[in-house]
Amino acid sequence: MNKNVELLAPAGGLEQLKAAIYNGADAIYFGGEKFSARANATNFSKDDLIIARRLTKKHKVKLYCAINTLIFNNELEEAINYIAFLDKVGIDALIIQDIGLMKLVREYFPEMEIHSSTQLSIQNSYGLEFLKELGIKRAVLPRESSLNDIILMNKAGIELEAFVHGAICICFSGQCLMSSMIGGRSGNRGACAQPCRLKYSIIDNNTKEVLCENASYLSPKDMMLLNSVDKLIEAGVKSFKIEGRMKTPEYVATIVKYYRNAIDKAMTGEKYYISQEENQEIAQVFSRDFTDSYLFGKSGKDMMNVNKPNNRGVLVGRVQNFKDGKVSVLLKNPLEIGDKVSFWTTVAGRVNISVDRIQKDGIFVERAEGKDLVILDIPKRVNQDDRVFKTESSLNKKIIEEQINTFKQDEMIPLNVKVLGKVGSELKIEFFDGDGFSSKVTSEIILEEALKHPLSEESLRAQMRLGETIYYLNELEIDVDNIMVPKSVLNNMRREAIEDLLKQRENMYDFPHISLDEKSFDNNGRGLSIENRPKIGAVVENIDKIKNLLVRDVDYIYYPLINFKFIGSMILDFINYIKTLSVEQKEVIVIDLPRFIREDDLPFVLSQIDMIKPYISNYRANTADQIKMLKDLGVRYIHGSSGLNVVNSVAYDFYKNKMELVELELSKELNIGQLYDLNKDAQLTIYGITELMVLEHCLIGSEIGPKKCKEKIYALKDRIDIEFPILVDTLGKNHIINSRILMIIDELTILKEIGYSSFMLNFIMTDNEKMMDILDIYISVLRKNKNISKAKDEIFSLVSNFTKGHFNRGII
Secondary structure, X not given: OOOOOEEEEEOOOHHHHHHHHHOOOOEEEEXXXXXXXXXXXXXXXXXXXXXXXXXXXXXXXXXXXXXXXXXXXXXXXXXHHHHHHHHHHOOOEEEEOOHHHHHHHHHHXXXXXEEEOHHHOOOOHXXXXXXXXXXXXXXXXXXXOOHHHHHHHHHHOOEEEEEEEEOOOOEOOOOOOHHHHHHOOOHHHOOOOOHHHOOEEEEEOOOOOEEEEEEOOOOEOEEEOHHHHHHHHHHOOXXXXXXXXXXXXXXXXXXXXXXXXXXXXXXXXXXXXXOHHHHHHHHHHOOOOEEOOOOOOOOHHHHEOOOOOOOOOEEEEEEEEEEOOEXXXXXXXXXXXXXXXXXXXXXXEEEEEEOOOEEEOOEEEOEEOOOOEEEEEOOOOOOOOOEEEEEEOHHHHHHHHHHHHOOOOOOOEEEEEEEEEOOOOEEEEEEEEOOOOEEEEEEEEEOEEOOOOOOOHHHHHHHOOOOXXXXXXXXXXXXXXXXXXXXXXXXXXXXXXXXXXXXXXXXOOOOOOOXXXXXXXXXXXXXXXXXXOOEEEEEOOOHHHHHHHHOOOOOEEEEEOOOEOOOOOOHHHHHHHHOOOOHHHHHHEEEEOOOOOOHHHHHHHHHHHHHHOOOOOEEEEOOHHHHHHHHHOOOOEEEEOHHHOOOOHHHHHHHHHHOOOOOEEOOOOOOHHHHHOOOOOOXXXXXXXXXXXEEOOOHHHHHOOOOHHHOXXXXXXXXXXXXXXXXXXXXXXXXXXXXXXXXXXXXXXXXXXXXXXXXXXXXXXXXXXXXXXXXXXXXXXXXXXXOHHHHHHHHHOOOOOEEOOOOOOOOO
């Protein structure tokens, strides 16, 4: 058994950090005011961070900073200088998503410990080997990892960090574009608007028949793996991670307390089982109901909470009657003054109140027990038999506040004071703080023997009042004669010394500003000049489309290794077809790997590649682990998709040049200004479907029925009747497609002028005839300089419901 495991707690602020320390966290992760995947959390200012480091250092708790967003070119210098500050403060590790930032940290801070964020989309042991080669110490595993995945990945020899509690993203982390494309709020920038918690209907994409009505079909329950802690330790998990940087101190304290208990018991060989009472206390602080997620395989419908996607708390009773702003509730569990409750009404959603008065048997009481009938004040009407949930416990809140208050002195810096005073000499006082700074002050008066009130330790302590300063008096050493010292002298000497110490500390965390070398932004790769021939790639899903494209002047045809059910050609048909092609034709075809390859998927995926490899030499990777896998398989020609999330020049240089990719598609979240700042020999998608989410969870299988995805294409319809088609691949993963086709046409002139020359057209879900017409229009514009206005008229007659994506607006 792994005997050195870590309990890792979230902290959105100092109160959460203290709650985590008090309840037994071994390490705490936080976000700064920028570059954090929880941009809406309180997060830590630089002053907060200095206090946090002081607290964690004193209590021997590690402190990790999450810089787990994508970093644009114009932010890289600010990001690396923030990391210089973190290094000065003494952070134990960084959690990073952006591969470009990882490379810079390795260059400027070679000793800094780096953990790869789950946002980097590392899914399998090839990815762990990739990270190990980069000098990354730990990988944060995807929430989709099964226990078997973890056991197999543990053989890679890199530390594994696994989420064990909290919210689950329904999409594979780092690859969700739904919030980004719908409203410009990108999950890759910490600004996700959580469209997965909204209500949708499931419809037949062809007939528009509503099959499942108005529920939160993308909203999972919260993860809770308390009963599986021993199995995770045996599987090789090093760090047990609790999600929740936007949660309350009560949440952090409660969840940390129970996982601390479970881990400690597991380490002694004792099995932990959560009791009903403990489950209620956990649910009280935050709950969407609980699931073990994918730990033991796909959970299907049991993993989802489609009816109530928000915090429900604990059922406390049911409404018996409502009249004139008063509601009678028959309690199931205790209720106290100060508790917060939520009435789940049958008509109007929720009514939330803070309990200010409780009336029982005509008497106002502080607390009522289960089975009591009580009367509460309420501002809105509720109905008989409505359920009442307690969402915040005033008692628990008070307990946690008391825990937090025990750290008041720990926030401060100890100050040792040494006093030397002899008759006939000046009074000398030396101040030494806990960070090694010191100040020595001498009185202007000559000391005289005391007649009435000699200087004593008691009087000295009274005059060493440190008030609202950052210090507290720790040790006081006195070596004085029987002397008299006026209080005003002591006050002035203390004030002078403190001012001197604070001035010395002003530069404590200063560091030389880092100006990134020009090589970090080497944009000399400008693509082909506009006089030369731009490259065109096309993504298709069936053999008929390949046949049509091979007679056109297309440079690359991307074909999915794991195809879509109902609309895609089967793998054996594809292999039989490519056997008939010439060598030149085979060189045009690029096998597009699945968006994600979990460890459990590897045997099947590798078997498919083995069948195709004798005939096809070009492959496209969607994630870093796929690049590593292809290189280990001896594949020479590797392309990279937008799934690599390249948004800066350092990341571009790493993938394109260090990893020697043939083509590298830039992120779909870049606007024209950001594209101008990047390397121009990269690839851009200018037409086609956009995958907003990829789900390990089979939405269609859970809600419609097993094998139904083979029969037709379904879609999600939102509250304003916008439809998002759902494609299901042969691994069972669900792909949610944007309602609008991405189409860039009139902006092609700008892209060509600034030097871009490799373009991608995604024709999945486009019929053959329309595909050829659209391809001919793009060829005529890109290679024959056809008039843009005329081309627009032609393509607009073919495509009406389209978007320019982030080309103009960019993302938050």
